[in-house]
Amino acid sequence: MRNTQTWQEALVVATRDLTPTVREFDIRPAEGTPAPWDAGAHMQVQLLVNSQVQTRCYSLVGLPDGVSYRIAVKRMDDGRGGSRAMWQLAVGDRLQVSEPQNHFQLDLSAPHYLLVAGGIGITPLVMMAQQLRAHALKTGATLRMLYGVRTQEELAFLPLLREALGDALQTFVSERGEVMDLAGEIAALPAGAQLYTCGPVAMLEALRKAWAQAGRPAANLRFETFGSSGRFAAQAFRVLVPRQHIDIMVPAGSTLLDALESAGVETLSDCRRGECGLCAMDVLALEGEADHRDVFLSEHEKQQCSRICACVSRVVGSVTLDSAYRAD
Ligand code: FES
Missing domain, CATH: 2.40.30.10 (Translation factors)
Structure with a gap:
């Protein structure tokens, strides 16, 4: 689709x-x-x-x-x-x-907002910070942003963010040993607070875990991924779909989903960002390691590797899959 x-x-x-x-x-x-x-x-x-x-x-x-x-x-x-x-x-x-x-809309009904950006995940949060700043002045809602990068020189949009947020912006540079205390930040939030985040999958997973452990409503944690941050650099890998007699290589520059579609495999997809799960395929066999880059499958499912989200996730080695497609 x-x-x-x-x-x-x-x-x-x-x-x-x-x-x-x-x-x-x-x-x-x-x-x-x-x-x-x-x-x-x-x-x-x-x-x-x-x-x-x-x-x-x-x-x-x-x-x-x-x-x-x-x-x-x-x-x-x-x-x-x-x-x-x-x-x-x-x-x-x-x-x-x-x-x-827009699949990452801002809800202006909360009393407090926490924005958490990792690296280039800052991009959708810049306008959120600007809009929430104006909203806060009118309504008294409060706002805080955490922005983490690896090195100081990777901090983008700082003048704009400082203008919008002042002291409500806190930056974290990991090469200086600065680490976000996600559990502490979440524990300090008032009831009804919403958290908006965009960044690497590992950061989103850590936030989701901390949010759930704190007993916060899942609907108040809103996130967007950029679906490109895996454990391994993208490299070519082999994929087999026995049901459809497919045995192809997925090039480093292609997604698994694109490669399957080019090979004529019927697939399902929607977000193509690792969020909706529609593209998840059954893994029949895996030789090597899966590099799950989605935020849809649970940690347990990723460890079991019984399914893989073809739009963003990859493999180092080879994988045998079954598609959701069934011939009439
Ligand atoms: S199409 Fe949405 S997770 Fe792959």
């Missing part, structure tokens, strides 16, 4: 390097003005990766200005190639973009 998508032509009108590995792009529709968006929204972009047109999602950064879409892309040298393709774009280049979509 593929999402039907309307594409429009757009132009790169400005780029800025925010950190050595994060580049911001202003992208303007070739005709008309950008559609408005809410905090948490993202945009899809079509890119030429390994001679194939592929789609990537990027969060829209900051409040809409009515002129351009703004996204920020971290260059992942061992990724699937989308970020490298984005970094090759120059001012004046044309590309196809979707209208903004």
Whole structure:
């Protein structure tokens, strides 16, 4: 199942390097003005990766200005190639973009908000911080943001965040030994608080665990992944689907789901970000190690490795799968 998508032509009108590995792009529709968006929204972009047109999602950064879409892309040298393709774009280049979509909406009914960003996961939270700051001034709601990176130079958007949040922003640089006390932060939250987070899968898993252990309502923890952070660098692996006589290699630059679809395997998918679980396939055999990059399967399911989310997860070695598809 593929999402039907309307594409429009757009132009790169400005780029800025925010950190050595994060580049911001202003992208303007070739005709008309950008559609408005809410905090948490993202945009899809079509890119030429390994001679194939592929789609990537990027969060829209900051409040809409009515002129351009703004996204920020971290260059992942061992990724699937989308970020490298984005970094090759120059001012004046044309590309196809979707209208903004939002699966990470902000609910303005809470008395307190905790925003937790890991690395490039800061991007959807920038506008949340700006919007919540204005909301807090009107309603008295309170707000705190934790923003973790590996090195000081990876901290993007600091002036903007400091302006929006002041002392409510706390940064953590792991190479300095600064670590978020997730359990302590959650324990300090008032009843009804909501937590919004985006970052690496390991951080989201730790937050989900701490949230559940604290007895907080699952609905008040809202997250988005960027589905690219695994335990291993992306590398080619073999996949077999005996039911459909498939024996193929998944290239380093392709997802398992894309490779199966290209090979003619009927698959199911929706979010393509490791969140909804629709693409999960049964694992019949595994030689090597699975690199689960989703936030849908439970820790137990990941350890058992009886299922794998084909849209983001990978394998080092080879895997034999069964698809949900059944011929009539
Ligand atoms: S399509 Fe949603 S988890 Fe894979």
